[in-house]
Amino acid sequence: xxxxxxxxxxxxxxxxxxxxxxxxxxxxxxxxxxxxxxxxxxxxxxxxxxxxxxxxxxxxxxxxxxxxxxxxxxxxxxxxxxxxxxxxxxxxxxxxxxxxxxxxxxxxxxxxxxxxxxxxxxxxxxxxxxxxxxxxxxxxxxxxxxxxxxxxxxxxxxxxxxxxxxxxxxxxxxxxxxxxxxxxxxxxxxxxxxxxxxxxxxxxxxxxxxxxxxxxxxxxxxxxxxxxxxxxxxxxxxxxxxxxxxxxxxxxxxxxxxxxxxxxxxxxxxxxxxxxxxxxxxxxxxxxxxxxxxxxxxxxxxxxxxxxxx
Numbered sequence: 268x269x270x271x272x273x274x275x276x277x278x279x280x281x282x283x284x285x286x287x288x289x290x291x292x293x294x295x296x297x298x299x300x301x302x303x304x305x306x307x308x309x310x311x312x313x314x315x316x317x318x319x320x321x322x323x324x325x326x327x328x329x330x331x332x333x334x335x336x337x338x339x340x341x342x343x344x345x346x347x348x349x350x351x352x353x354x355x356x357x358x359x360x361x362x363x364x365x366x367x368x369x370x371x372x373x374x375x376x377x378x379x380x381x382x383x384x385x386x387x388x389x390x391x392x393x394x395x396x397x398x399x400x401x402x403x404x405x406x407x408x409x410x411x412x413x414x415x416x417x418x419x420x421x422x423x424x425x426x427x428x429x430x431x432x433x434x435x436x437x438x439x440x441x442x443x444x445x446x447x448x449x450x451x452x453x454x455x456x457x458x459x460x461x462x463x464x465x466x467x468x469x470x471x472x473x474x475x476x477x478x479x480x481x482x483x484x485x486x487x488x489x490x491x492x493x494x495x496x497x498x499x500x501x502x503x504x505x506x507x508x509x510x511x512x513x514x515x516x517x518x519x520x521x522x523x524x525x526x527x528x529x530x531x532x533x534x535x536x537x538x539x540x541x542x543x544x545x546x547x548x549x550x551x552x553x554x555x556x557x558x559x560x561x562x563x564x565x566x567x568x569x570x571x572x573x574x575x576x577x
Contacts, residue, residue, distance in 0.1 A: 308406065309339060312448065312552040314346025314508020315468075315531030317353075317381060320538070326350040326359050329535045331549075331574040333366060341556075342403075342410065343367050346508015346531065347379025347450025354387040360394050369394040372403050375412035379450035379509060383416045400428040402435060406558040407443040411435060415451040415471065415507075422478040429477040429488070436492035443561035445496050447505045452529065454507070456486030458522040466517040466529050467510045494523045502563065506530065506552065515550045516567035528552060532570060 313332060321327040328349060337343055345367060350359055360369070367374050376382075378391070378399050391399055399414040411432060417425045432447075439445065452463035455472040463470040476483045493503045503525045510517065511531030519527050532549035550567040557563075 306557075308341040308556040308558065310342040310344065310408075310554040310556065311337075311340045312344040312346055312506050312508070312528075312530055312554075313532070314450070314529075315348045315379075315511040315533060316345075317348055317351040317535075319351075319533075319536040321351065323352065324356050324358070326352055326355075327362070328366065329532060329549075329570075331570050332532070334574055334577075336577055337367060340553075341373065342408075343371075343374040344410070344412075344446075344448045344506065345374070345376040346448060346506065347377050347415075348381040348509065348531075349376070349379070351381050352385055353382040354390050355385040357387070357390045357393070360390040364394045370396055372397075373405070375401065375403060375410060375448060377412050377448045377450050377508065378414050378416050380416060382450075398424070398427075400424070400431055402431065404442070406556070407441070407561055408446065408556060408563075409435065409439060409442045409444070410446040410448065413447060413449040413453075415449040415453055415474070419475055419478050425475070426477045426479075429483075432476075432489060433492055436496050439496055439499070439501060442501050444502045444504065444556075444563055445493075447493070447503075449505075449507050451509050452507045453485035453489075454505070454527055456484060457490055457527070460519055460521055460527055463529075466514045467507065468512060468531075469509050490521075490525075493525050497523055497525055502526075504528065504554075504565075511549070513547070515547050516552070518567075528565075530567065 316328045316332045318327040318329050349363055353359055363369060369376060401412050403410050414428060417428060419425060451469045451471050452467040453471050453474050454460045454463050455470055474484060476485060476488050497503045506528040508531050510529040511533035517529035521527060530552040534543060534546050534549045537543040537546060549570040551570050553568050554563055554565045
């Protein structure tokens with residue numbers, strides 16, 4: 268895709284609802300309920316949501332995740348490991364779709380190792396209508412969904428994903444915020460961010476963003492693009508979902524004022540009430556966005572309280 272084409276798509280997206288793949292296809296989805304300009308939009312991020320103890324062939328998400336009312340959210344960002352074996356059976360992806368509406372372009376599903384380890388990526392395509400790396404833009408907020416499970420064994424998709432990220436970062440002009448979501452932590456080497464092993468389940472220190480060379484880590488070739496966007500006055504947030512066993516919520520601002528988050532849940536693992544009570548509370552990350560003022564605020568919400576308050 269030529270850069271001028273990507274630029275045109277980004278400009279269209281600032282004023283309407285759209286999503287596009289690297290191959291340039293555009294999917295337009297009219298909002299179910301148009302909100303007034305001054306209304307607050309809500310975006311939710313959920314990672315590592317699979318329910319411990321659910322068995323084949325009926326893998327499930329955490330009961331509290333399953334029971335949330337997602338009509339209350341204008342965007343849904345899935346941070347991977349949604350089911351313990353998400354792509355083993357096509358009906359499992361249908362189950363995920365029944366909760367999150369995967370075909371809605373405002374729902375973006377960043378694949379994790381539990382999502383991809385059985386292959387069958389065609390199930391993802393069938394329900395989302397998109398590549399596993401994609402972009403959505405609406406009301407000044409652009410969000411890029413990354414597939415952190417891609418590696419040089421699939422150079423075509425890995426290179427296409429990088430080209431998509433670079434194309435957006437090189438041409439974005441009028442947005443107020445850029446979000447990037449992923450599953451595995453790729454933050455290693457970003458200034459002011461500690462070793463990801465201290466807050467995440469994985470540390471992809473040697474992950475390559477493309478097949479150009481062995482020196483194409485996130486910190487080396489993607490982080491500079493994010494700094495470039497940030498220099499335009501566009502706020503940048505990077506979120507990963509491969510956490511939750513011990514650390515439920517992590518936030519750090521890098522040296523260049525780019526925000527990094529990690530968020531995931533895991534407490535369905537504990538069936539003993541005493542053992543469960545000793546665990547830190549599961550949390551989900553919610554952003555509130557007021558398009559009229561371009562203001563975005565965020566908070567880690569306790570999942571139990573959010574579920575019980577409905």
